[in-house]
Amino acid sequence: MKRRNLILALSVLLIAQSSVAQKAVIDTVHLRFNIDSVGLEEVVVKGRKTPVANSRWNDMHPVELVTVGGANGDLYKALQTLPGTQVQGETGELLVRGGSSAETQTYIDGMHVLNPYTSNGINTPSRSRYSTFMFSGVNLSSGGASLEYGEALSAVLPLETKDYSKVNKLGVNASVVGLGGGGTCAFDKGSLSIDLNYQNLGLYDKVYSGRTEFEKPYHLYSAATQFRYTPDDATVLKIYAQYDRTDFSTYEGEERRLFGLGEDNVYLNATCRHFTQEGWNWFTGVAYSYYKQKIGGAVTAGDNWLESQQEVHLKAKAYKRLSRSFRLDMGLESYIRRYENRYHLSGVDDYNRMSPVMGAGFFSATYYPLEQLKAEFSFRTEYVSLSRKMNFSPRLAVNYYWGDVVLSGVLGRYTQLPENKYLVRKPELESETCMQYNLGAQYEHQGRFYKAELYYKDYNRLALVETRKETEQVERKPDVPMTFLTSNGYGYSKGIDLFFRDRVLLKDFEYELSYTYNISKRKFQEYVEMTMPQYVTRHNASAVIKYSIRRLHTIIGLTNRFSSGRPYHNSALPGLMNDEVKPYNSLDLGLTFLPTKKIIIHASATNILCRKNEFGKVNDKAILASSDHFFYVGIYITLGKKAAYDVSNF
Numbered sequence: 159m160k161r162r163n164l165i166l167a168l169s170v171l172l173i174a175q176s177s178v179a180q181k182a183v184i185d186t187v188h189l190r191f192n193i194d195s196v197g198l199e200e201v202v203v204k205g206r207k208t209p210v211a212n213s214r215w216n217d218m219h220p221v222e223l224v225t226v227g228g229a230n231g232d233l234y235k236a237l238q239t240l241p242g243t244q245v246q247g248e249t250g251e252l253l254v255r256g257g258s259s260a261e262t263q264t265y266i267d268g269m270h271v272l273n274p275y276t277s278n279g280i281n282t283p284s285r286s287r288y289s290t291f292m293f294s295g296v297n298l299s300s301g302g303a304s305l306e307y308g309e310a311l312s313a314v315l316p317l318e319t320k321d322y323s324k325v326n327k328l329g330v331n332a333s334v335v336g337l338g339g340g341g342t343c344a345f346d347k348g349s350l351s352i353d354l355n356y357q358n359l360g361l362y363d364k365v366y367s368g369r370t371e372f373e374k375p376y377h378l379y380s381a382a383t384q385f386r387y388t389p390d391d392a393t394v395l396k397i398y399a400q401y402d403r404t405d406f407s408t409y410e411g412e413e414r415r416l417f418g419l420g421e422d423n424v425y426l427n428a429t430c431r432h433f434t435q436e437g438w439n440w441f442t443g444v445a446y447s448y449y450k451q452k453i454g455g456a457v458t459a460g461d462n463w464l465e466s467q468q469e470v471h472l473k474a475k476a477y478k479r480l481s482r483s484f485r486l487d488m489g490l491e492s493y494i495r496r497y498e499n500r501y502h503l504s505g506v507d508d509y510n511r512m513s514p515v516m517g518a519g520f521f522s523a524t525y526y527p528l529e530q531l532k533a534e535f536s537f538r539t540e541y542v543s544l545s546r547k548m549n550f551s552p553r554l555a556v557n558y559y560w561g562d563v564v565l566s567g568v569l570g571r572y573t574q575l576p577e578n579k580y581l582v583r584k585p586e587l588e589s590e591t592c593m594q595y596n597l598g599a600q601y602e603h604q605g606r607f608y609k610a611e612l613y614y615k616d617y618n619r620l621a622l623v624e625t626r627k628e629t630e631q632v633e634r635k636p637d638v639p640m641t642f643l644t645s646n647g648y649g650y651s652k653g654i655d656l657f658f659r660d661r662v663l664l665k666d667f668e669y670e671l672s673y674t675y676n677i678s679k680r681k682f683q684e685y686v687e688m689t690m691p692q693y694v695t696r697h698n699a700s701a702v703i704k705y706s707i708r709r710l711h712t713i714i715g716l717t718n719r720f721s722s723g724r725p726y727h728n729s730a731l732p733g734l735m736n737d738e739v740k741p742y743n744s745l746d747l748g749l750t751f752l753p754t755k756k757i758i759i760h761a762s763a764t765n766i767l768c769r770k771n772e773f774g775k776v777n778d779k780a781i782l783a784s785s786d787h788f789f790y791v792g793i794y795i796t797l798g799k800k801a802a803y804d805v806s807n808f
Contacts, residue, residue: 226702226717230762230790233286233296234275237315238719239700241611241655241672242300245721245742246693247783248773250283251275254300255613256651256678256694257312260577264315265307266292267396267429270471270493272447276378277421279370279408281773282784287402287423289353289382293317300655301596301613302555302568305520305536306475306489311574311592311617321394323349323386333792334362348387355380359406368785373416376406392434398427410455417455424448438478441489445471461503467578470494475520487522487536497578510582514575515543530559540573544585549573562603566611568596576621576645580683584643591618605662611655620647620682649680649688666706674698689735690725692774695742697722715748726775739772739780756796764788 226236234252238245244253251259264274266288275284290296296317299307303314328341336357343350360375380402387395400423407418429443447469456463475489498511522536538551553570573589581587598611625641653676661668678694681687703716723738731737748762765771765787772780 226715230788233288233290235283235285236290237296237298239670239672239702239717240298240300241609241657241674241698242313243298243674244676244693244695244698245719245744246773247283247742247744247771248281248781250278250285252313252315253693254298254313255615255653255655255674256676257615258691258693261310261312261574262315263307263310263313264317266317266398266425266427266445267319267443268306268316268441268473268475269427269429269443269445270309270447270469271425271445272467272469273423273449276402277404277419277451278376279406279419279784280410280417281781282370287380287400287425288317292319292382292384292398294320301594301611302553302570303572305487305522305538305551305553306473306491308491308518308538308540308551309493309516309574311572311590312615319384319396319398321386321396322388323351328797329795330797331792331794334365334790335359347389348385351384351386353380353382366787366789369782370784371409371414372406373409374405374407374418376404378405379403392432394431396427396429398425400425407454413459415455415459417453419451419453421451422449436478438476441473441475443471443473445469447471456501458503461501464498464500464502466496466498468496483526485524487524488520490517490519492517497582499578499582512544512578512582512585514581514585516575517541532557536570540589542575542589544581545588547588549589549591562601564600566596566598566600568594570594580621580643587621587643588619588645590620590645590647592616593618605660607657607659609655609657613651613653613655615651617647617649617651617680617682619645620649620680621645622647622682623684623686625686647680647682649678649682651676651678653677666708668704670700670702672700685734687734689733692725692735695721695724711752713748713750713752715750717746719744719746724772724774724781728775729778739775742771742773743767743769744771758794760790760792760794762788762790 226239232250235250237243237252242255246253246259249259252262253259254262264271271288274287276287278284296315299314299316301313303310304316307314307316323342324344326342326344328339330339331337336355338353338355340351340353342352356377356379358375358377359372360377363370363372363375380400382398382400384399385397389395402423404419404421404423407416409415410417424447426446427443428445429441432440434440447467449468450466451464453463455461471491471493473489473491475487475491477485477487479485493514493516495515496511496513498509500510501508518538518540520536520538522534524532524534526532532555534553534555536553536555538553540549540551541547542549551571551573553568555568555570556566558565570593572592572594574592575581575589576587593616595614595616596611597613598609600607600609602608622644623641624644624646653674656671656673658671659669663669674697676694676696676698677690679688679690681689685691698721700717700719705714706712707714719742721742723741725735725738727735728737744765745767746762746764747766748760751759751761753759768786770782770786772782774781
């Protein structure tokens, strides 16, 4: 009983950490968490003879994610401990297998999220806009993503919200960075949930200031609600809505330029699943994303930058198991977008806009010739209104179960529109492409899990800024630019990912180890030679450890992240991106104290070895995060329940 109470109470701490621009530390726990019940039970992982044919690394429960040391409850920071990912301390965004953050896309209940990250200051990590506890589980697909997910060259993060909530909930939390609270009202066949949060770094900055000098401290207001309705056992209807507002201003550079940011973000999502007596499974969904950002002092004093995006995502799909050995999937979807930006400075007024529309159809046939073998052939086709061209993406995935070992192979073609800043300048740019080749093996036995995967990614049709040859520049007309955009970029990314998890070595002790070796080179965007991009690191490793001291009602968590140095251009050496900064290393510590069933106190500290980590160099000046450390203290209290506060509110 004591163990159950200890574990139950641990879940409460998890909400607080929902909104700081920096990351703190929490412990690592591997539990199956039933959000609507009083108890928790340990995870039991069972091998499947027909596993999903893609590069999913770990079905991680929200409790596991938010308790990763150094993550501070942030979804994307916690995922940076998995193989294939890289530390991104200056932006906080997710980098996977040598690809940029724009190449990884997030989906909630199958519907696209246009802007999943919050906006922060220069070299200040962003966070996920969405509470980790909204979701029933998280599974990063670092390669071989399902055909229904388009517009992602590197990885897909599909998130699923819970279908049911049968318990009334209410709770509050307070920390050095903000306040929060909310709850769920359950009724017959449905529920309504609300979550409210406010964060302000003013007090924290006065006690422990970093490299950022605030004129107006960072603050964020967020409100979210979800309605769920199940009229019968065959139908699930879910509606989710969230709004958040971010404001702050800082002094930047030696000239103390005033940098001020204001941002509004809206996300709406409505889905319906229905299962027929004939065996068909139907899904329909619509999502709307809106994002507007205003920045003063973006480049120089007195300038103004305005950027806004909108997206409507429509999807319908169906699947049916036609026989014991054959399954059919099919669907249609459309992305309707609008993007505009404006830069204003004195007499300069640069305005750009575009309205791309994409329509796609996808089809998949899955065949089980043997109980141990699964083969899946899929095909996706897309039409892009801006280029007026079709994209074709065939994919093949095979899994074979050999005793306790699962062997897998995936090859497929993936496409994605160029980044907005390039596409808006030249709408005729073609969709970028990536051919992926993955070979993997995994083994699980008696509480230990091993996985290894080799991958190769071949990039083509990348956006590239080209310069006219010298002879052409002499002869060119005055109205012809010296630089121009093309789709002639190309590159590759290759490597190996390794992962190991052990939950049986010692009582009340568990750990995870991951390692990635990656070589990535490209000629794209402003990189005029085949070279390693600034955000790529060759070696990445992490260790996640958790130990429970039952007598003291305390949990200790440690996370260590390591990566080799980022490349940068050293003007004293020949070539492009020809040098590296020193390696990155951060050791994070978290302590959780559980004095009673309804109160949790959590303290954490990042980078306790006090390393001054660098994330590249520009003009021989190191890129540093806004702060080398983050310290956190929070308290979480249950109101009106006999059990500890269910931090999800959902």
